[in-house]
Amino acid sequence: MVGAGIVLYLxxxxxxxxxxxxxxxxxxxxxxxxxxxxxxxxxxxxxxxxVFATVNLxxxxxxxxxxxxxxxxxxxxxxxxxxxxxxxxxxxxxxIRSGLRTLFLSGLAVPVYILLFPVYKLDIAFHLFxxxxxxxxxxxxxxxxxxxxxxxxxxxxxxxEIEHAAFVDGCGLYSLLxxxxxxxxxxxLVTVVxxxxxxxxxxxPFAVTLIQKPSLTTIxxxxxxxxxQYVVDYGAMMAAATLVLVPQLMFYALFQKKVVAGMTxxxxxx
Amino acid sequence: xxxxxxxxxICVMVTPALLFYVPFVVLPVALSAxxxxxxxxxxGRSKFVGLTNYTSLFHDTFFWISFRNxxxxxxxxxxxxxxxxxxxxxxxxxxxVPGAQAARALIFAPVIIAPILVGLIFVFILDxxxxxxxxxLGALGIHDKPQWIGGATxxxxxxxxxxxxxxxxxxxxxxxxxxxxxxxxxxEAATVDGxxxxxxxxxxxxxxxxxxxxxxxxxxxxxxxxxxELVYELTGGGPVHDSDVLTSYMYYxxxxxxxxxxxxALAVVICLLSIGIxxxxxxxxxxxxxxVRMIGNE
Numbered sequence: 001m002v003g004a005g006i007v008l009y010l011x012x013x014x015x016x017x018x019x020x021x022x023x024x025x026x027x028x029x030x031x032x033x034x035x036x037x038x039x040x041x042x043x044x045x046x047x048x049x050x051v052f053a054t055v056n057l058x059x060x061x062x063x064x065x066x067x068x069x070x071x072x073x074x075x076x077x078x079x080x081x082x083x084x085x086x087x088x089x090x091x092x093x094x095x096i097r098s099g100l101r102t103l104f105l106s107g108l109a110v111p112v113y114i115l116l117f118p119v120y121k122l123d124i125a126f127h128l129f130x131x132x133x134x135x136x137x138x139x140x141x142x143x144x145x146x147x148x149x150x151x152x153x154x155x156x157x158x159x160x161e162i163e164h165a166a167f168v169d170g171c172g173l174y175s176l177l178x179x180x181x182x183x184x185x186x187x188x189l190v191t192v193v194x195x196x197x198x199x200x201x202x203x204x205p206f207a208v209t210l211i212q213k214p215s216l217t218t219i220x221x222x223x224x225x226x227x228x229q230y231v232v233d234y235g236a237m238m239a240a241a242t243l244v245l246v247p248q249l250m251f252y253a254l255f256q257k258k259v260v261a262g263m264t265x266x267x268x269x270x
Numbered sequence: 271x272x273x274x275x276x277x278x279x280i281c282v283m284v285t286p287a288l289l290f291y292v293p294f295v296v297l298p299v300a301l302s303a304x305x306x307x308x309x310x311x312x313x314g315r316s317k318f319v320g321l322t323n324y325t326s327l328f329h330d331t332f333f334w335i336s337f338r339n340x341x342x343x344x345x346x347x348x349x350x351x352x353x354x355x356x357x358x359x360x361x362x363x364x365x366x367v368p369g370a371q372a373a374r375a376l377i378f379a380p381v382i383i384a385p386i387l388v389g390l391i392f393v394f395i396l397d398x399x400x401x402x403x404x405x406x407l408g409a410l411g412i413h414d415k416p417q418w419i420g421g422a423t424x425x426x427x428x429x430x431x432x433x434x435x436x437x438x439x440x441x442x443x444x445x446x447x448x449x450x451x452x453x454x455x456x457x458e459a460a461t462v463d464g465x466x467x468x469x470x471x472x473x474x475x476x477x478x479x480x481x482x483x484x485x486x487x488x489x490x491x492x493x494x495x496x497x498x499e500l501v502y503e504l505t506g507g508g509p510v511h512d513s514d515v516l517t518s519y520m521y522y523x524x525x526x527x528x529x530x531x532x533x534x535a536l537a538v539v540i541c542l543l544s545i546g547i548x549x550x551x552x553x554x555x556x557x558x559x560x561x562v563r564m565i566g567n568e
Binding site: 004005007008009011012014015016017018019021022025033034037038074075077078079081082084085086089090091092100103104107109110111112113114115116117118119121122137138140141142144145148173198201202204205209219220223224226227234237238241244245248249251252253256259260 | 275277279280282283284286287290291293294295296297298299301302305358361362364366367368369370373374375376377378379380382383384385386387390391392393394395399400402405409435438439443492495496498499502503517520521524525530533534537538540541544545548
């Protein structure tokens, strides 16, 4: 069916064009962008030079990386322990287990925006404001629900005989979790890590609300400031955007198979 | 595993999650509900005003504007995004089309990009003066160029389009995965019985994918209610809130005008709206599923 191919290519083209346009513009002078953006003459790296001189990209990347690594490590560990307890352990009273499960899963229905102002107040109250922790803690908190959903779903999907056997062989809880359960759960854990990393990397509402110090700016926050910072220097804006875009796309290209597999795992089982 | 489940061990496993979740998710929701009943302005004491904030919201023109805009985007996404993603997924499966694998990877790419960056990118596509679309139209000789963003009419539709651009790959991939899992024998039997492709899709594929359609609809609904960065970048809320959506208007109320109580009332409304639509959909989906089950048992 030739028609199918054409439609597919057309859609792919429409999807790609905005990205290509940005990259093209990043090599053009700002006045050319306004008057004659389609011509391919006079392309230069001038914009990139000015971006490196003005925006502290290194700082943005450093801050974002710290937030991503810390929040992902913490949330995956915490959710893993919680999910294991909720699926495999017996509780003194069965209502406690279902109560906890409902508590944590209902977080999925809560939109982040309702949390912004109270978390702002809480950060100040706990003296976290102005530190990395002021963001890491909310990032962890809001992702527990999703991670728990995925991990409990996965764990419920296979019986605990292997764990039982390991225990009979004298395995303690910590070793059990680390050497038996975690390896079995690798696909789900990888999925959860990828989701959490992408979330933290791109996160904006909490960042724009809780970050006041310029030294803590993240990539997402930095991008939102491009328009104010560069005003009419469109070329520089495009160069800066490309510098943020390209690493994200490279990350995607490298992990593409895993990312897509993770999304489908989550969607179909979750 | 009762042998593992001493009280101590359970506590150790569950407490860390509680330590993060209760203070930073449960408590804030309760606090928001509380603040929504006051006229708190950020400093000093708060004055309890009961449901005044909610009644003011009802009379607030800007609230209804942002409500309308969110609704437009929601309808646009449900009518266009989900069916289009489904059709694309079907196209992907056609083995005679070369490069389907690459197309799939490319169409999915926007999902990874930070929404704030997507907003910035599309400023340079949709802006009436410097955007690609109008520049291209100008090169073709058209001079009466529409105001895609920043104008009064097209903006919500433009925001919806950008949302679809970013989410298309995601929904399409979910459908693709669902299609992969369908049993081939059913389709082979249908082909043997003489069913055309069109009919197979309509009478076999779509009913079998009912749950997947459900998941995608829920994802789109909750996703639309979370749109914020796109509006922030594309229009900043538009000329006098004309292009605000519920979330961006709430942000404006809370953090720009410091009317915390009022802003929290809106936040609670948004929360209830999204939970409401979510539950409504789940309810009707469950009814349909039970009906199917009943028919299957006959």
